[in-house]
Structures are given as structure tokens and as C-alpha cells.
Amino acid sequence: MLELRAITAGYDPHAPAVRDASLTVSPGEAVGLLGPSGCGKSTLARVAALLLRPDSGSLLLDGEPVRRWRHRAPRAQRTAVGVVFQQPRLSADPRLRLRDIVAEPLRATGRRAEAADRTAELAAAVGLTSDLLHRRPHEVSDGQLQRACLARALVLRPRWLICDEMTAMLDASTTAALVAVVEDYRRDTGAGLLAVGHDQVLLDRWCDRTVHWADLGRAEPGTGRPRPAAADGWKNTPGI
Numbered sequence: 001m002l003e004l005r006a007i008t009a010g011y012d013p014h015a016p017a018v019r020d021a022s023l024t025v026s027p028g029e030a031v032g033l034l035g036p037s038g039c040g041k042s043t044l045a046r047v048a049a050l051l052l053r054p055d056s057g058s059l060l061l062d063g064e065p066v067r068r069w070r071h072r073a074p075r076a077q078r079t080a081v082g083v084v085f086q087q088p089r090l091s092a093d094p095r096l097r098l099r100d101i102v103a104e105p106l107r108a109t110g111r112r113a114e115a116a117d118r119t120a121e122l123a124a125a126v127g128l129t130s131d132l133l134h135r136r137p138h139e140v141s142d143g144q145l146q147r148a149c150l151a152r153a154l155v156l157r158p159r160w161l162i163c164d165e166m167t168a169m170l171d172a173s174t175t176a177a178l179v180a181v182v183e184d185y186r187r188d189t190g191a192g193l194l195a196v197g198h199d200q201v202l203l204d205r206w207c208d209r210t211v212h213w214a215d216l217g218r219a220e221p222g223t224g225r226p227r228p229a230a231a232d233g234w235k236n237t238p239g240i
């Protein structure tokens with residue numbers, strides 16, 4: 001399970017962007033998280049991806065609480081989660097060729113020897129030709145760069161995948177292609193998915209269930225446990 005329990009997080013402890021939010025993703029499950037711009041979805045996704053330490057609350061990965069974040073997190077937890085962001089240009093090193101962007105997590109974890117085979121395998125899956133793999137980010141389109149970022153997120157075979165508005169800036173055919181890559185990966189590996197977005201139609205089609213930000217489990221003060229389900233708004237959100 002990927003369990004976010006009573007998470008309060010943000011960038012100013014006096015005005016957190018996320019308050020007391022709880023959400024659970026089961027192994028193999030795809031959960032969509034829908035909400036208006038600025039409500040805190042990306043902030044919660046960053047906590048789930050071990051990139052932002054919450055002010056309070058806990059994150060559990062397969063029953064193990066996460067106690068350290070970012071580069072301080074234990075490798076086993078850090079590599080259990082793959083993440084794709086909305087804007088590939090902000091998350092890809094502009095100096096690297098696409099093949100090195102894809103292989104970056106392998107190099108960072110001492111698995112350089114696997115880089116060539118794994119990059120070729122993933123490039124085929126995401127639809128990157130060898131010509132594109134030799135280019136740098138400024139020489140490819142946003143959609144092509146996002147394909148490389150998705151391949152990078154999958155390269156360590158994570159058990160959990162966080163897609164934060166992964167397709168928001170892409171056309172319909174690239175969106176469909178990237179969603180299909182994620183679904184093929186999940187079918188092969190049983191990975192769980194948290195997909196953050198604005199597009200209810202896409203999330204409803206893609207995910208087993210879609211949670212609205214307003215209906216996120218809110219913890220009872222002091223207990224860390226989600227409140228009992230409200231009468232409506234919860235009926236499509238089992239397991240929260």
C-alpha cells in the first residue's frame with residue numbers, strides 16, 4: 001500500500017498548502033486525484049514521491065513509514081516510487097542527451113551496466129527512436145521529452161508511479177500513447193498509480209477510481225485516522 005495519512009505539508013509552516021489529507025493506493029490500483037488549480041495536488045504528490053517532507057502526518061510504503069526524504073531516503077524506498085511531472089523541461093537536465101536522461105536513475109544507483117539494454121527497451125516502449133535518444137532537450141518537442149521522462153520514471157521498475165499532470169501539455173495522441181505505456185507497465189508489474197490531474201474524463205477512463213480533492217480523507221484532529229465517510233462524495237472513493 002501507498003498510504004498518505006493526515007498529511008499537512010507546504011512551503012510555509014504557518015500556511016500549509018495541504019492540511020490533514022489522507023489517501024491510500026493499493027498495490028495494482030490506479031487512483032486519480034482531481035482538483036482545481038492551486039488546491040495542493042502537486043504538493044501532496046511531492047510528499048508521496050518522497051520529494052517533500054510533510055510538516056505532519058505520515059507516508060507509509062508497503063507498511064514501512066518513510067522517515068527520511070529526498071536524497072536522504074533509504075534507497076529501497078526512494079527507488080520504489082517513480083514520478084513524472086507536468087513540465088518535462090523543468091525536470092530534465094538540459095545538458096544531457098535523452099538516452100542519459102532515461103538512464104540517470106540507473107547511474108545514480110550504481111547500475112550503469114544495465115543502462116544500454118534498459119534504455120533501448122524503454123525507448124521502444126515509449127516510442128523514442130535512436131535519433132531522438134541522441135538529442136538534447138532543446139532539440140526535441142515537449143511530447144518527445146515527456147516520453148523520455150516517463151521512461152526515466154520506469155527505468156528502476158518502481159512499485160508505485162506518481163504521474164503529476166503528466167499529459168497536461170500534450171496533444172490527444174501523445175496523451176493516449178503515454179497512458180498506454182503506463183498501463184502496459186502496470187499490467188506487467190502490478191505497480192500502483194497515483195495520477196494527478198484536472199481532466200476528469202481522462203482520469204475516469206484511466207483510473208480504477210477518481211478522488212476529488214474536496215473529498216480527500218481528512219484526519220480527525222489528533223488521531224491521524226481518517227474521519228468516517230460522509231453521506232455523499234465518498235461513494236466512489238473506497239479505501240480512503
Ligand SMILES: Nc1ncnc2c1ncn2[C@@H]1O[C@H](COP(=O)(O)OP(=O)(O)OP(=O)(O)O)[C@@H](O)[C@H]1O
Pocket residue numbers: 010011017035036037038039040041042043044
Ligand atoms: N515551491 C513553492 N513555494 C511556495 N509556494 C508554492 C510552491 N509550490 C506551490 N506553492 C503554492 O502551494 C499551493 C498549492 O500548489 P500546488 O502546486 O500543490 O497546487 P496544484 O493543485 O497542484 O495546482 P495546479 O493544478 O495548478 O498544478 C499554491 O497556492 C501554490 O502557489
